[in-house]
Amino acid sequence: MLRFLFRRSLGAIVILLLISAFTFFLFFAAPRDPALLACGRNCGPDALAIIHKNLGLDEPVPVQYWNFMSGILTGRDFAQGPCPAPCFGYSFATGDAVWNTIVDRFPITLSLTIGGAAVFLLVGLATGMVAAWKQGTLIDKIFSSASLVLSSMQIYFVGPIVLALLVYNTNLLGQPKYVPITEDPAGWFMGLLIPWCVLSIIFTAQYTRMARSAMIEQLQEEHVRTARAKGMSARTVFFRYAWRGSLIPIVTIFGIDLGTLFGGAMITEVTFALPGLGTLSMQSVLNTDLPTVMGVMLFAAAFIILFNILVDACYAFIDPRVRLS
Amino acid sequence: MFQENSARGHFAMTSPSQAAVTETDTPGLVPDGLNSKKKRKTSALTGRSPGQLMWARFKRDRTGVISACVVLFFFAIGLFAPVISKIYGKDPYTRYGQNTPGLLINQYPAQPNGGISSDFWFGIEPGLGRDVFMQLLYGIRNTLGLAVAITIVSVLTAIVLGVAAGYFGGRIDYFVGRFIDLLMAFPNQLFYVAFVPVVAAILVAPEDEMPPWLRAVIIILVMWFLGWMSLARLLRGQVLSLREREFVEAAKVSGASPWRIIRRELVPNVMTPILVQTTYMLPNFVTSIAGLSFLGVGLVEPTPDWGRMFANAADYYRNDITYLFFPGVAMVLFIVAFNLLGDSVRDAFDPKRAR
Numbered sequence: 001m002l003r004f005l006f007r008r009s010l011g012a013i014v015i016l017l018l019i020s021a022f023t024f025f026l027f028f029a030a031p032r033d034p035a036l037l038a039c040g041r042n043c044g045p046d047a048l049a050i051i052h053k054n055l056g057l058d059e060p061v062p063v064q065y066w067n068f069m070s071g072i073l074t075g076r077d078f079a080q081g082p083c084p085a086p087c088f089g090y091s092f093a094t095g096d097a098v099w100n101t102i103v104d105r106f107p108i109t110l111s112l113t114i115g116g117a118a119v120f121l122l123v124g125l126a127t128g129m130v131a132a133w134k135q136g137t138l139i140d141k142i143f144s145s146a147s148l149v150l151s152s153m154q155i156y157f158v159g160p161i162v163l164a165l166l167v168y169n170t171n172l173l174g175q176p177k178y179v180p181i182t183e184d185p186a187g188w189f190m191g192l193l194i195p196w197c198v199l200s201i202i203f204t205a206q207y208t209r210m211a212r213s214a215m216i217e218q219l220q221e222e223h224v225r226t227a228r229a230k231g232m233s234a235r236t237v238f239f240r241y242a243w244r245g246s247l248i249p250i251v252t253i254f255g256i257d258l259g260t261l262f263g264g265a266m267i268t269e270v271t272f273a274l275p276g277l278g279t280l281s282m283q284s285v286l287n288t289d290l291p292t293v294m295g296v297m298l299f300a301a302a303f304i305i306l307f308n309i310l311v312d313a314c315y316a317f318i319d320p321r322v323r324l325s
Numbered sequence: 326m327f328q329e330n331s332a333r334g335h336f337a338m339t340s341p342s343q344a345a346v347t348e349t350d351t352p353g354l355v356p357d358g359l360n361s362k363k364k365r366k367t368s369a370l371t372g373r374s375p376g377q378l379m380w381a382r383f384k385r386d387r388t389g390v391i392s393a394c395v396v397l398f399f400f401a402i403g404l405f406a407p408v409i410s411k412i413y414g415k416d417p418y419t420r421y422g423q424n425t426p427g428l429l430i431n432q433y434p435a436q437p438n439g440g441i442s443s444d445f446w447f448g449i450e451p452g453l454g455r456d457v458f459m460q461l462l463y464g465i466r467n468t469l470g471l472a473v474a475i476t477i478v479s480v481l482t483a484i485v486l487g488v489a490a491g492y493f494g495g496r497i498d499y500f501v502g503r504f505i506d507l508l509m510a511f512p513n514q515l516f517y518v519a520f521v522p523v524v525a526a527i528l529v530a531p532e533d534e535m536p537p538w539l540r541a542v543i544i545i546l547v548m549w550f551l552g553w554m555s556l557a558r559l560l561r562g563q564v565l566s567l568r569e570r571e572f573v574e575a576a577k578v579s580g581a582s583p584w585r586i587i588r589r590e591l592v593p594n595v596m597t598p599i600l601v602q603t604t605y606m607l608p609n610f611v612t613s614i615a616g617l618s619f620l621g622v623g624l625v626e627p628t629p630d631w632g633r634m635f636a637n638a639a640d641y642y643r644n645d646i647t648y649l650f651f652p653g654v655a656m657v658l659f660i661v662a663f664n665l666l667g668d669s670v671r672d673a674f675d676p677k678r679a680r
Contacts, residue, residue, distance in 0.1 A: 011506075015506065015507055015510045016510075018507055019507070019510060019511060023519070026520065026523055027523055029523075029527055030523045030524075030526035030527045148661060148664065148665070149657065149661055151664075152657050152660035152661045152664060153657060154612060154615065154616075154635070154653070154656060154657075156615075156616070156619045156635040156636075156639070157635060157649065157652075157653035157656065157657070160638065160639060160642040160646075160649055161642075161646070161649070161653075163642075164642055164643060164646055168643050260512065260514075263512045263515065264512070264514070264515065266514045266515070266518065266620065267514075267616055267619065267620070270619075270620060271639070278514075281515050281518065281519070282518060282620060285518050285519050285522060285622075286522075286621075288522075293515075293519055296515065297511075297512065297515055297516075297519065300512035300515055301510050301511060301512055304509075304510050304511075304512060305510050308510075
């Protein structure tokens with residue numbers, strides 16, 4: 001297990017290095033001057049040169065890359081002041097330390113993701129298993145067709161409709177907003193209720209479909225037939241034997257979804273104007289704000305890789321035949 | 326799909342159960358064993374190819390046929406948009422609402438339900454006052470065109486890299502595999518959003534106007550970059566087992582070149598997974614393109630675009646939800662039909678598998 005984790009972490013670091021290099025060099029391959037934005041409208045060549053120096057843009061690109069990457073480990077000294085260890089530099093657009101911005105914004109994405117994931121995992125698995133249990137009956141048909149239609153919905157279509165129905169026309173709920181849970185747990189819950197529901201509509205439907213087909217596939221397996229032949233009750237067979245086998249595809253997809261969402265649920269955040277990581281990365285792209293784009297890109301990629309490793313480690317617990325090597 | 330879970334399609338393919346399924350997934354490509362016994366019997370009677378068998382099964386599947394008709398309908402209206410525009414008598418660019426006084430009041434259509442009338446079937450766009458029906462029609466045309474282009478280049482890339490990795494193995498397999506690992510770690514929403522403007526800036530000087538076709542090419546390039554990996558992995562796995570089979574061995578012994586073996590022996594045998602995966606890939610690309618436009622980095626005005634209608638609607642839906650309604654319903658209809666079609670195609674190739 002430890003050897004597995006060690007090897008995968010090494011691989012993860014290599015991948016993160018490559019992603020950072022790709023992002024950095026492609027960004028500078030574009031003939032745009034990020035300093036122009038920081039410089040403002042009446043920008044003389046002298047002021048521009050000073051900003052270039054302050055941002056470190058006067059150095060050759062490979063040197064800049066080296067400074068950026070070593071800064072993540074050791075910290076750097078900027079004209080704005082020292083930047084301690086996980087240093088992703090200062091934003092070209094706002095002048096704030098990128099790492100602090102990410103740390104500020106992440107709780108919003110985290111709240112959105114964890115709440116949404118709890119809903120779609122529980123509801124999706126439950127409905128999927130009921131549909132598989134009652135396969136071929138009316139319940140199954142209703143669940144299956146509903147999940148087919150719902151999984152084809154788009155957040156940017158459902159979101160505005162839900163907002164129009166519940167917020168603007170009836171005032172049943174307030175405008176979605178983020179309040180830290182430490183300040184006001186009830187406000188946190190109410191503010192994120194609509195985003196959670198809309199985010200999880202599509203996911204729930206997909207998990208229903210997935211759980212149903214995974215369960216049905218398992219129910220046709222030999223070991224399930226053996227368990228039935230031994231005279232075990234239908235419930236034991238369903239929940240002890242088939243359920244365990246159907247976990248692997250579900251855990252795989254869940255890990256991937258969670259890893260992706262932690263890096264910023266862009267469309268949901270933009271639809272509901274929640275200032276999480278997704279909105280942050282949108283803004284930084286529009287502002288040609290390289291340090292922030294790099295920061296969020298690496299942060300998001302790290303989550304994807306982390307959850308990928310976790311999923312692989314989980315296989316060993318779910319399926320004893322899997323050996324980690 | 327450019328929903329929040331867009332990355333997952335790539336990984337899903339690699340889940341153990343999925344991999345197990347795909348190995349037994351394709352009766353058409355198994356030339357010996359149980360399947361061919363069945364096939365030999367039928368071929369003695371009627372001489373039907375696996376493709377014909379698949380087509381016969383597909384025709385019997387009512388859901389499949391209906392959804393295929395819906396999908397074809399979308400492609401047809403996209404293809405014939407200029408003809409429909411001529412018959413309908415309007416185009417997607419003219420700002421009718423601004424040119425004709427009385428159609429728009431304070432930006433919003435004067436008549437109820439977004440200004441739906443016999444002149445404007447789907448109403449009038451709030452603000453600019455263009456015809457929604459024409460906007461949607463041309464939007465579908467452009468989006469589907471992009472999606473088809475991305476699908477074609479992605480499938481071709483996946484065939485080349487996946488089959489090469491599976492057949493040659495060794496170093497090629499290793500590098501293709503690591504390259505796929507790398508691309509899969511990219512947060513793909515952020516990648517699309519970050520690199521469409523970057524590639525645009527590389528190709529066009531900031532003071533120049535960018536032609537619409539170049540914008541389309543950039544979107545195709547960026548989405549293609551992260552679009553091919555899942556199919557490539559799948560094909561690699563398939564070819565890995567195919568290359569050990571006797572008919573490949575026989576071709577090798579008879580002196581066929583690797584290129585000929587790949588072209589004549591391997592690729593025809595993986596056409597089934599390619600076709601099935603393509604029917605899943607295309608709707609995902611459609612929603613991805615629409616999502617890109619929703620976030621403001623897709624096609625730009627005045628080129629009509631399906632996804633940008635959602636972005637426009639976000640500004641107006643509080644007072645005019647009709648404008649959001651038509652593109653939204655059209656997209657749900659299209660995606661549902663395409664997903665059903667995908668299921669039916671899979672079932673037609675593999676009748677044993679339960680839905």
